[in-house]
Amino acid sequence: MLRRHFSSTVLASLALACASLTAHAAAEIGQTAPVFSAQGADGKTINLADYKGKTVVLEWTNHDCPFVKKHYDSGNIQGLQKDAAAKGVVWLQVISSAAGEQGQVDGPTAIKLNSSRSAQPAGTVLDPQGTVGKLYGAQTTPHIFIIDAQGKLAYKGGIDSIASANKADIAKADKYVANALTAITSNQKVAQASTRPYGCSVKYAS
Template identity: 40%
Template sequence: MRCSKTIPFMFSALLLGLAACCAGSESCSPVEAAAQAEEAGSGAGPEAQVEGISSSPGAVPAPATTAAPEFAEVGSLAPPFTLTGAAGSSLSLADLRGKTVVLEWFNPECPFVVYAHEDGPLKDMAKRFGSADLVWLAINSSAPGKQGSGAEKNRSYAEKWSLDHRILLDEDGAVGRRYRAKTTPHVYVVDQRGVLVYRGALDNAPRGRVKGESYTNYLEEALGSIGSGQPIERADTRPYGCSVKYGSK
């Protein structure tokens, strides 16, 4: 009988000991640690580069709910936003329901963006895919005073690169953080249902360099699949480029 009473007591003591140990240990909060590491990664140097790779192949499921999640997730409704453009007028994502929408995170002074628009695929891609059924938007989440920020500067680059689409300013970074935009460029595709169906790298060639594989334009591949009614083979790839120049929260 003494043994049967002792075992529950020892088990309770063990649980209390573990809880006390956990309270002061970072290792007991892997989710929080991962979130902190992700936030730290967004503050890397201006040319922080990660190679674009496929991570989530396959079709995108229909959204499980009618409400957008707090943070963007492939297969769920894209988080809504309203932003003011560099030219002055505002635009809401909700107004574009029924169209395919490309979101390109943008910083005109980032070397990766400069290459993409002057010599790479973004030199003419928006024009090639632009139609009554597809809207291309650039979003600049640089905080005031940081690299690539400011309406006048963005208007100047839009003229220099002959951009016909809007550049939207997200100076407080709220939209960028909700979409977990990490780099410029970092691209997203929202389909006609308002569902996020692609996010990630523009292609697998940062500044035109491909390592150990044939060239793939992930964004063009995704848009082609939408146009033909086929599943997007690679719906979630790792972006590369300059870190988004967020301000402090």
Template identity: 30%
Template structure:
């Protein structure tokens, strides 16, 4: 399925999604999170998942972003299809299920909400193309940047920190000159429509 990501200046699409608590392994404990609850001057929305090696490689960097910014909220969303009967020949990954998300949040000690977009409506609205795919919004929830988190998948030789630079620009009230850098990672695993 081909989706087009939000363009610069577009408003963050609304969402209300269940998020894992990270307090238990393979449980269905959850809280519901809505876009309006994130009220920091900057918002980072990252579409990610459990199974993708690139998404896994970015987990610690996402935790560091959340920890380093008092004036920014970070929320992760997993939209991948985890159910074979919905795949219809497309890829599916059972390890992206809600139960496995809760276990990963506990094991990795996520310090940000990790939400499940079972219907994939939110992923389509944002235009999430892969995992991870980051979107940075200002205080009016207008898109400032979308794409790669930084320029090194493995995190060993990072020279450009796109998400951090975009958040810094938002918090400083400045324009961020780079609207898009192609995200890198595993493609979003869409259900058959």
């Protein structure tokens, strides 16, 4: 009986480990992007499946992070959002900061922040439990994931190539996200499909 219980425990542990590895490896380039359903800042549910047939950008954000401020204070992200919308791309912010952690805001505050910064995402996902963030393996703010019209993950990584909080570096950096969007919307292969993200760590619940 003890041996049987031990074997069952080992098998259960192995199954859990495999499940964890599968979840960690879910957001992989060229593979179907993990689907999710979460509350939006406007109180409505945001379902990734509703955007089938469209290119979707997921932008992990934290308004108090210096690296996020760099790209919003300069207007860089707003410009990317505007260009994306013009190409029919859906741009979604994701806030995975846990309650009481840096960057955590309620829906009305998120909407007010975007208005004050002239940001125009198609929607803002509130993810205080970190469910969506962990599903994708989001590490930093910003961290960008781009899903193509076939539902495959086509890009993940940094917004650009210079890991600093200095606005002056934006003009000198390789524009990873802008280049990826140009390639994807032109039905071309993304040259740099996976890059290293940089920024503040996502403030997940402990």
